[in-house]
Amino acid sequence: MRTTVKDVMTTRVTTVREHAPFRDIAEVLVTNGISAAPVVDGDDRVIGVVSEGDLMRKEEFREQYSGESYRPSRRSQLRRWITGQHEAGERKAAENTAAGLMDAPAVTVSPFASISRAARLMDEHGVKRLIVVDDQGRPSGIVSRRDLLKMYLRDDDETRRRVVEGIPSHARWDDRDGIIVEVHDGIVTLSGQAGRRSEAKTAVQTAQRVEGVVDVHEALSWREDDVVTLPVTWDRP
Template identity: 40%
Template sequence: MSHSDHSPAEKEARRATPGRPWTPKEEPRQDALSRYLGAVAAAASARSTEEPEPAPGTAKSQPPPATSAHEPSAGEPATLHVRDVMQVPAISVPGDMPFLDVAHTLAREKLSAVPVVDAGDHVIGVVSESDLLAKAAVMAEPHRHGPVGRLWQHRLYEKSHGDTAATLMTFPPVTVHPAQRVAEAAWTAAHARLKRLPVTDYRGRLVGVVSRRDLLRALIRDDAEIRGEVESLIRQHLLDPRAAEVTVENGVVTMTGRLDKAVVPELLASVRDINDVVGVVDDIEPV
């Protein structure tokens, strides 16, 4: 993702965060979330210039575009793909698994949702805690009362009478492919409001699963990686890289040292252009 795409989206995401004061422990998490939202927004913006894709929940018949295999040039961060961050093997349940066994699987594996597969390991749907909760509610009170009870989420009410994973699941499933960019998968997860996405091959067979947490960690580099890129820039701009000291905390870069005033503006501008840099504190003493 280029800086020109990332920066405006990130700023918009940061403006959208709550206005209440953040606690010291909460602020780093909010910074990370804002940067994640910025990456997702930039991915959505990029999608608007590409060919329309099927709506979330529909199968994709074609492989991802060739840009997924983009090889980074020297000094450019590598583009991460879903295959780099997905969890394997993926936990799944067969379509004929009884309701109580599905509930036990979610509890045992500490999952909020699980893919439902057929005999060929093709993903046919996803059963979630919400689906099981609806089933439990119908078991507790089988008759709904009032016009809202009769009309609201009729499909959810009807399927909650099922007794197996296949009859309780949400379908069609929203899935991603191993070769998709992480930012694209993050956009899909955000758009569909899902915490976990099954990863399938071109034939729709389950090969892994990726969570929003996996995508978050992949999209936002940690401070050590950012510091490494800043130090690489310093070596390009200064004859003696030891003249500058760098610290990075929650994406904020602080630079100190006695440096030639002729190179300081360009160096600082280059640091600000690094992806995932939230801000730059200039404590440099020009000489």
Template identity: 40%
Template sequence: MTRDVVEAYPEMPFKDVVGLLDVHRISGLPVVDDDKVVGVISRTDLTRRRAARSPDGRVRGFRIRPLGRSARRADAPARTGLARELMSTPAITVHPEQRIADAARVMERHGVERLPVVDEEDRLIGIATRRDLLRVFLRTDDEIRRELHDEVLPRVLGRPDHGVAVSVHDGMATLEGALEHSGDLPLVIRLTYRVEGVVGVVNRLTVRAASGPVGPAKGPTGPGAEHR
């Protein structure tokens, strides 16, 4: 997600909303009241309002003037209305712990280009766009493997020579090796899932005992994970 979010507030005038979309060259933005997302405004919402105000009832295209051109246009939208009257509500949102694939399905199901990312109290903390998701899906298996092996596992297990073998195929990460402490397993699995591009985890980890490795380690693995 992107943490630097352009946002509107419910009482923001129509012309100011259009100005934000114009200046930042974006197709939509969340409407926030007291730090909570109450709606979303897109170019589609503005087009719908323009059509509703058309005297002959015909739908005309909505166009935000490019930067540097004259603001005086015959086809400029009416300069009235407030953000709360234009926005789509309730807003379609996601939480930061949701998986990338789930966010992509939400976008497809609702036909939206961006999703506000909110905490458990619906406070805005970021925004995810189709471009953001595409960038994640374009990560190669080798990029994902290197991040897991060289960054995530050393950070969790406290040493670079952690002894866990990592392989990734089509986004599915397989972890093999012996952990010193059983309590490390849930964190290893959870942080593996959080790596961009990981679509599932195959857990082949064991826990090392005084007499050597014993049995497959048990722990929560989340959706799509396997125990073998």
């Protein structure tokens, strides 16, 4: 059974309206102990995300308001160039509503997406959390890196069950013959003898695909080698 975002996400979502003023946004973040909140329009559809960092632009560029010059550090400038936000800081410092302060569009994910999909989205966009939206674009949850780590806390017996379910029954036996599955601290060990080499290969691939598996150790043999390895040929120039 595949683990989805819905299985690990936080269902409590605190949002702010697109026209919410600066102070109200700050109060929402501080009162709820959160670092960012989805911004929704009049139909409750997610249109962006506003964070503590967006609000802190006021302080970062405050010197400009008193006539003093300010230039972000080289490190900050490089980070913003990499993330495509090199021009956003000063603009956000002059904004006073969620619509002007937010990052848009928001990085969202479906509640039925796989854990792997969520992890890839976080990596691609350089974010620590994703807004989970329904098919109407309305928020139904938040999934963070910490939520994704929950799958590594799964009981070893449950992990073993999921691995065993994915291996064809005719290739599996837990006594004197067949593929033996053992799990310790999330590490799967496959031992024993499969009927065919292709069955052993399938068992390894099955274990590797199970969410929460830390590693797969293979100690398998087989009676029949039915995997055809094509010879490598090199064309002369």
